[in-house]
Amino acid sequence: MDVDDYIGGGSGGGGEALIGMKTVEAPDDGSNCLICLDGGGGGGEKTTTEAWVETPCAHRFHSRCLESWAQVKLGTCPMCRRELTAAAAAATTTAGEDVHVLVADPMVADPLLARWNLFVQRSTDGSRSMSSLVRVLAVSHVLPDEVAAGGAWPPPPPHVVELSFLDNLQVSKAAIQRLFFYDGGSLPPFESVVRSLQSSLAAVLAVFLPLAGKLAYLPEPGDVVIDYSPDAVSPGVKFVEAEYSGSVDDMRRLASDDEHHTEAFLQLVPELEVSMLPAPLLAVQVTRPRDDHAGGGGGAVAVGVAIHHGVADGQSVWQFIKAWAAAARGGSPAGQGLVKLSRVAADVIKGQRTRTFLLRADQIRSLKRRISRRIAAGEPPRETASPVTAYVAIASLVWTSVVRAKPHDAADEAYLMVTADCRRRLRPPIDPGYFGNCVAACYARANVGTLRRGGGDNGGDDEGLARAAAAIGAAIREQLEDPLGGDIEGWLQFHLSLPAARLTAVGSSHRFMAYETDLGWGAPSRVELVSPFARELVMLLGAAGGGVQVSVSLDEAHMDAFETSWFQTAAGDVTV
Structure with missing residues (x-):
């Protein structure tokens, strides 16, 4: 086979086309894909039907995982950082080998995340015309206070935050999606809930300004970064108002059942549109039950928050939520001014x-x-x-x-x-x-x-x-x-x-005291993580009374x- 047969249509690093990879059989020795950490399973049991490829440096990956890595890391091997370019292919080509050609486009985000988004879309948008549990009422966008008021804006440059090594490890993971349930007599009418959340979100975004920006690709120096320039921030953070198909009592049952209603939980948190770069970093959804149009006097509401895992871990998420809750109660979201973010895909899980x-x-x-x-x-x-x-x-x-x-x-x-x-x-x-x-x-x-x-x-x-x-x-x-x-x-x-x-x-x-997240109407009745990061996972949260x-x-x-x-x-x- 000619070396030209190894050439892909995309660009790797310095503008060279990425080479293609040899297609290989799925491993039967218990080894996994070196990117998604899944694949061959343990004990020789194959757990996936993904296509596998091998690089010229003899490292094996799922073809779609390597394609994903190439799009973000621009044509290097995830294990040894060898450039996967035409020059590398010339030294390793063997006639007659079966080749799977990869196409890398640095403007496309991780296909693994795209697959996760497709799953969420099928679980929510795709079903809303027939058996959806949640109906979207309105979609708006919230700007940071300083932007909306035209005050101290724009902030001084640079408007870019580089991702740390630890951030890069999380870029390919699904967004962190947290769900809060509130109910009781102190809950105001739904319209008041929406206004309070939007105004307090605007206040906290003025402090956590980079979260109003985008995850973007910069050709020079060829990195994915947080962009919070005026152009990146100006669209605002997506804010979804929605209605749950069940009653107030149904929503309370969702919050109280020990067995999770996975489909409902997924539809009560916002989607984060991360399939293309630039990608948003934050989205919010507030949902009322079907029979709670007036709100107040013992109603119920669900507040969903999605944050890109590439810019925040659990501690950072709760840092943001705590500041937002303070703003919602009429306090200051932070005492130190602008928070500086300085730095040192999932398939459907069945069964x-x-x-x-x-x-x-x-x-x-x-x-x-x-x-x-x-x-x-x-x-x-x-x-x-x-x-x-x-x-x-x-x-x-x-x-x-x-x-x-x-x-x-x-x-x-x-x-x-x-x-x-x-x-x-x-x-x-x-x-x-x-x-x-x-x-x-x-x-x-x-x-x-x-x-x-x-x-x-x-x-x-x-x-x-x-x-x-x-x-x-x-x-x-x-x-x-x-x-x-x-x-x-x-x-x-x-x-x-x-x-x-x-x-x-x-x-x-x-130590994450999620049940202290008082947005102005008392403590939540239930807080859960919705994002399924792994097939087998245990998540801890602080609860009342120690x-x-x-x-x-x-x-x-x-x-x-x-x-x-x-x-x-x-x-x-x-x-x-």
């Missing part, structure tokens, strides 16, 4: 259930005591264990419950990935008000059989909990010693080597067994 549990403060204290007592008894050895924090205790309960719910061999190893905030660990330290992504992944490892031991608080053996706590504490301690150290390629290879079926991820934090909300997404086949283990180990009624 998954999501449920929310509540751990009371006394149950958390009991877990900590039981784990500490077991460690004090010398199993695991005290010198290998860290002090048992609330987070470690909750993560231990989650991990042991997941492991007990699955039919793994007792001799296997299980893994737990947790995220640790690095803001106070970097040297030199960063500003406490830093807005962006600043978390590190920590991996705990323990034997399946050991994690299954014990359960219950009435004289039961809590060795499984204690072993889990020791492993989690050690993983966090090791990672935070040098949060940004190490080799990114080595980290990716390690993550990809883990068997997906035995890896559980815990995100968010019990409790912690735990939302669990798990394969349907394992949820009942998880609940049984959860209740037995927590030794109490912890469901919402």
